[in-house]
Amino acid sequence: MRKEYREYHFDRMVQSIIHFASLAYDGTPKEAFGMFRYAPRFREAIETILKTGEPGVLLLKMIDKYLIEVLTAHERGKKIALCTFNFSPGVLKPLDVVPICLEPVTTLGVMMWLRGLGEYLNYCCEIGFTETSCSAQRGALGAYLAGLGVKPDFVLCNSIGVCDTNATAFNFAAEYLDLPFYQLNAPPLLTDERSQKYHRQDFRGLISFAEEQTGKKLDVDLLREVIIETDKQDMIMCEIEDLMRLVPSPVPGIFNVFMYSAKYIYGGSKEATDVMASMLEVAKRNASEGRAGTTSGKEDARAFAVYVDHYSAQLRPWSWLDSKNISHLGCMMNGFWPVHAPYAEENLKEGTYIMDSTNEDTMIDSLADQMSRMPMVKQIRGPYDDPHQWLSDTMASIRTYKPDFCMYTGTIGCRNTWGAIKILARDTEKMGIPTLIIFGDAFDHRITSWESMRDKIDEFLTVRGILK
Amino acid sequence: MIVAGCDVGSLTAKAVILNEGKMLSYAIIRSTARPEESAHSVMEKALEEACLSFDDIRYTVATGYGRDNIPFINDAVSEISCHGRGALWLMPGVQMIIDIGGQDCKAIKLDKDGRVVKFTTNDKCAAGTGRFLEVMAKLLGLSLEELGTLSAQARNPMDLAAACTVWAQTEVIHHLNNGTSIEDITAAINQAMAKRVAMIANSLGVERNACITGGVAKNVGVVNYLEKLLGVKLKKPPRVDPQVIGALGAAVLAYERLERNKEC
Numbered sequence: 001m002r003k004e005y006r007e008y009h010f011d012r013m014v015q016s017i018i019h020f021a022s023l024a025y026d027g028t029p030k031e032a033f034g035m036f037r038y039a040p041r042f043r044e045a046i047e048t049i050l051k052t053g054e055p056g057v058l059l060l061k062m063i064d065k066y067l068i069e070v071l072t073a074h075e076r077g078k079k080i081a082l083c084t085f086n087f088s089p090g091v092l093k094p095l096d097v098v099p100i101c102l103e104p105v106t107t108l109g110v111m112m113w114l115r116g117l118g119e120y121l122n123y124c125c126e127i128g129f130t131e132t133s134c135s136a137q138r139g140a141l142g143a144y145l146a147g148l149g150v151k152p153d154f155v156l157c158n159s160i161g162v163c164d165t166n167a168t169a170f171n172f173a174a175e176y177l178d179l180p181f182y183q184l185n186a187p188p189l190l191t192d193e194r195s196q197k198y199h200r201q202d203f204r205g206l207i208s209f210a211e212e213q214t215g216k217k218l219d220v221d222l223l224r225e226v227i228i229e230t231d232k233q234d235m236i237m238c239e240i241e242d243l244m245r246l247v248p249s250p251v252p253g254i255f256n257v258f259m260y261s262a263k264y265i266y267g268g269s270k271e272a273t274d275v276m277a278s279m280l281e282v283a284k285r286n287a288s289e290g291r292a293g294t295t296s297g298k299e300d301a302r303a304f305a306v307y308v309d310h311y312s313a314q315l316r317p318w319s320w321l322d323s324k325n326i327s328h329l330g331c332m333m334n335g336f337w338p339v340h341a342p343y344a345e346e347n348l349k350e351g352t353y354i355m356d357s358t359n360e361d362t363m364i365d366s367l368a369d370q371m372s373r374m375p376m377v378k379q380i381r382g383p384y385d386d387p388h389q390w391l392s393d394t395m396a397s398i399r400t401y402k403p404d405f406c407m408y409t410g411t412i413g414c415r416n417t418w419g420a421i422k423i424l425a426r427d428t429e430k431m432g433i434p435t436l437i438i439f440g441d442a443f444d445h446r447i448t449s450w451e452s453m454r455d456k457i458d459e460f461l462t463v464r465g466i467l468k
Numbered sequence: 469m470i471v472a473g474c475d476v477g478s479l480t481a482k483a484v485i486l487n488e489g490k491m492l493s494y495a496i497i498r499s500t501a502r503p504e505e506s507a508h509s510v511m512e513k514a515l516e517e518a519c520l521s522f523d524d525i526r527y528t529v530a531t532g533y534g535r536d537n538i539p540f541i542n543d544a545v546s547e548i549s550c551h552g553r554g555a556l557w558l559m560p561g562v563q564m565i566i567d568i569g570g571q572d573c574k575a576i577k578l579d580k581d582g583r584v585v586k587f588t589t590n591d592k593c594a595a596g597t598g599r600f601l602e603v604m605a606k607l608l609g610l611s612l613e614e615l616g617t618l619s620a621q622a623r624n625p626m627d628l629a630a631a632c633t634v635w636a637q638t639e640v641i642h643h644l645n646n647g648t649s650i651e652d653i654t655a656a657i658n659q660a661m662a663k664r665v666a667m668i669a670n671s672l673g674v675e676r677n678a679c680i681t682g683g684v685a686k687n688v689g690v691v692n693y694l695e696k697l698l699g700v701k702l703k704k705p706p707r708v709d710p711q712v713i714g715a716l717g718a719a720v721l722a723y724e725r726l727e728r729n730k731e732c
Contacts, residue, residue: 422671439591448591455533456589459546463584 001123001146010120010143011100011150014108015067021046022060041114044314051295052252055278059258062271063108070150073098079214082144082152082173084159084166085136086374090230090268091367094222095210100152102170104264106139110312110443117142121444129172132413135443137169145176154180154213156206161186162377163416182209184371188382190389191350196369203368220360226268227363230370231355233267234338236276242342243283244329244401248299250286253328254318255279255293257309260333260375298325301466304403305331306394306424306435307410307417310442313450320454324467329401335393337373343393343400351378351388384420391427398433404466406435407457409442434464470520471527471726473718474507474541475550476534479570479598480683481506482715483514485525486723493517494712503534511540527726529718545721547714548576548587554717555679556582558705564675566694566702567713568665568684570598575669588672595631596664598683601690603633604657607640608650612687615654619689622655636660658689665690666697679703685710 021042024032032050036043049056073080078098083089085103092099109117120142125131127145129138143149157170160183167183174181184202187195207218237259244251258279262272283293292299303326310317321328337344339352353369356362371377378388385391398406406428410418417424425435438456441447461467470492475482481499485492495513499506507530515521522540530541531550538544555565556578565576573596577586590596605615619625626648630636636657643653661684669678680702684690686709695702705713 459548459587462546463548463587 001119001126001142005119006146006148008148010109010140010148011067011071011105014105014112015064015071017042017112018060018067018108019064021050022057022064025050025057042112044316044319045111048254048315048319052254052258053282055255055258055275055282058271058275058278059261062262062266062275065271066265069098070100074150079153080150081210082155082170082179084157084170085264086162086377087156087158087264088230088267088367088370088374089265090226091207091223091371092210093226093268094219095207096214096216096219097210099156100140100144100150101264102140103136104261106136106141106443107261107311109139110445111315114314116312116443116445118444118446120146127176129169132165132411134163134165134169134413135411135441137166137173139443141169141173145173152177152179154210155182156210157181157183158371158374158377159186160184161188162381163414165413165415180209180213182206186372186377186381188386190372190378190381191387195372199372200365200368203371204364207364220363223360223363224357227355227357227366229270229273230268231357233263233273233276234336234355235340236273236280237263237336238338238340238342240276240280240283241330241334241400243287244327245342246287247302247402248290248292248294249302249327249329249401250291250293251279251283251327252293253321253326254315255283256328256330256334257318263336292325292327294322294325294327296325299327300325301405301461302327302329302401302403303405303407304329304397304401305407305409306428307332307408307414307421308442309333310409310440310450310453312441312443312445316450316454324461326467329403330397332379332390332393333375335375335379335397336370337378343396345396345399348388348392348396380416384424385427390417390420391424394424394428395431398428398431403433405461405464406433407438408435409438409440409453411439411441411447413441434460434466436460469526469723469726470524471719471722472511472514472525472529473550473715473720473722474511474528474530474532474538475547475712475715475718476503476506476510476530476532476538477569477714478533478572480711481510481532481534482712483507483510484712484715484719485514485518485520486719489720489723491708491716491719492520494709494715496709496711499534503532503537504539506534507538508540527722529722529725531714531718542722543725545718548574548584550714550717550721551681552576552578552582552584552717553720554713554715555681555705557716557720558708558713559679559703562677562679562703564669564672564678565713566665566669566678566680568596568598568680568682568690570602570683573597573665573668575672577672577675586672588668590664590668593632595633595636596661596668600633600636600661601657601684601687603637604640607637608644608653610650610654612683615657616687616689618651619655619658620692622651623649624652625655625659626652628656628660631660631664654689658687659693661690662693662697665694669698674698674700676700677703679705681705681710681713683711
């Protein structure tokens with residue numbers, strides 16, 4: 001790692017950028033856009049977020065608050081847990097633990113920094129990771145392993161059996177930083193009684209582990225607050241997703257990433273609910289005016305990403321789709337599977353969860369069910385075409401949102417999906433949905449540049465007659 | 469009605485001039501760092517060949533990586549579409565095009581009406597592109613043509629294990645040092661190249677009516693191995709350099725668009 005990178009703490013730098021960006025709209029729009037002239041390196045990403053108005057501002061304020069909580073956790077006597085993204089952070093609040101949601105923090109870095117997180121990604125390789133280890137961790141984790149951020153107290157992982165490169169990264173971190181480690185396991189099936197029982201017991205094991213680390217008991221009143229707030233968020237999210245079924249979709253494409261960011265970083269908190277409620281207002285307004293969620297208000301095509309979005313390159317993928325009047329209808333990261341989700345068709349209800357605040361046991365079971373259905377944990381735990389997994393979920397999203405095309409971006413590091421994408425694409429093509437596979441890393445633009453990916457998407461849209 | 473097609477690729481720029489749907493001339497030059505400069509130079513060369521000037525051209529379509537930066541064009545069309553159109557114009561009925569350019573390799577499938585229905589390109593690295601052959605030819609001190617023809621004289625064709633261009637060089641140097649004949653090494657190089665391309669073509673499903681275009685189509689060694697691996701005889705573009713198919717397709721599209729505009 002270059003010397004100058006060792007001079008500053010990564011998480012502090014990300015928080016500073018987000019903090020000042022979140023203040024931009026406290027003045028007049030003229031002042032805000034005047035200020036952007038002085039932030040050429042962050043301008044594109046921040047403008048793309050703030051262009052959405054109140055939801056963008058609330059999102060940035062929410063992320064800022066979250067990052068401050070991480071940075072000040074130890075001062076406030078709280079423990080810090082290093083977590084996977086597909087981990088409902090709500091459970092940690094009643095345990096008095098602050099999570100570092102590793103992938104979302106990597107995402108913030110790659111979205112905001114013009115040069116990406118190459119130095120931190122490389123650092124992981126310098127100390128023992130392989131170059132094909134998951135880049136979603138290597139970004140922020142490189143900084144934490146180099147001591148350029150707060151020091152976590154323990155590690156919680158929810159990707160074993162789901163993604164080996166992800167899970168081993170957390171294992172590596174625990175070993176390297178000499179931290180206690182707990183990993184939730186994902187059996188290959190989801191809805192059978194044995195798996196459900198396993199998940200609920202496993203989750204109780206996680207709570208006991210965290211209680212041991214903090215010396216505090218789970219606060220049941222706080223847990224109830226989290227459950228009630230999570231339920232509210234799920235209802236709003238389902239309403240937004242229901243609006244996405246309209247043609248044109250009134251939901252701005254970038255709202256999908258706002259939605260899952262809010263869930264991953266602050267699921268179960270009031271701040272996340274506010275962000276979602278604000279998005280819902282915008283979407284409803286667009287719907288009442290018959291406008292698409294794109295800047296032009298028109299929709300020429302509808303896109304669905306069967307895996308993750310592409311986060312590097314300052315949010316350009318979203319701006320580009322928007323400039324082409326393409327409604328982005330979300331990706332696998334949006335598939336949380338609450339019971340009211342529009343894609344949870346009758347025959348798939350078994351794969352959903354509910355938030356039940358009746359008593360401590362039902363609340364813990366609710367969170368355990370939610371954790372076992374988090375994006376990726378649900379879809380890629382076993383064979384791609386098993387019930388309630390990747391193929392079935394993708395088909396459900398296609399039937400619900402009726403996209404004109406599907407996209408996949410991934411690399412060898414995304415082993416569980418990279419290994420099956422060609423057969424999944426064959427199946428979606430059979431359904432009549434043109435499907436594009438791109439070799440590209442969502443967190444590392446050095447693998448395939450956005451420009452090169454954009455050319456490929458453009459070519460695909462032309463050749464398949466999707467955009468005339 | 470004179471129209472032009474201009475294809476500014478990563479290594480070479482190509483231009484084709486058509487008059488009433490018949491080819492008048494074409495030109496190929498090495499690309500420079502500026503696409504607009506490459507486009508201008510190659511067009512000038514093709515026009516000179518046909519004793520014409522820029523003013524004579526009624527419509528120009530550009531394609532290739534640099535297509536959006538060319539100031540004098542009427543339209544820009546994707547490479548896949550141009551290659552498909554060019555190949556179909558020269559070889560009616562063709563259903564699959566394997567195009568191996570300087571820095572990419574594509575397989576394109578057409579339906580019975582000549583519409584592009586599917587395509588795939590190489591990713592991850594430059595193995596399986598013209599660049600691989602250039603590097604190897606330079607290493608052996610051969611021209612690209614010799615690299616193709618010499619492999620037919622191989623007595624004990626060997627195998628290159630490395631897919632990576634740089635590591636394949638190391639392997640070739642090792643074989644040179646061991647006294648392996650140049651012919652056997654060229655056979656290994658062409659075979660390695662053909663294997664990479666065959667994998668890309670097979671991923672789309674090979675059609676019987678397939679053709680090969682791009683600069684590498686001139687390498688008989690690669691083409692022969694590829695035919696063996698795919699189990700089909702590959703058509704080669706008649707009467708024209710296989711490198712200019714993209715530019716030709718662009719010119720055909722220019723002609724068709726001008727005709728359509730006239731009808732409107």
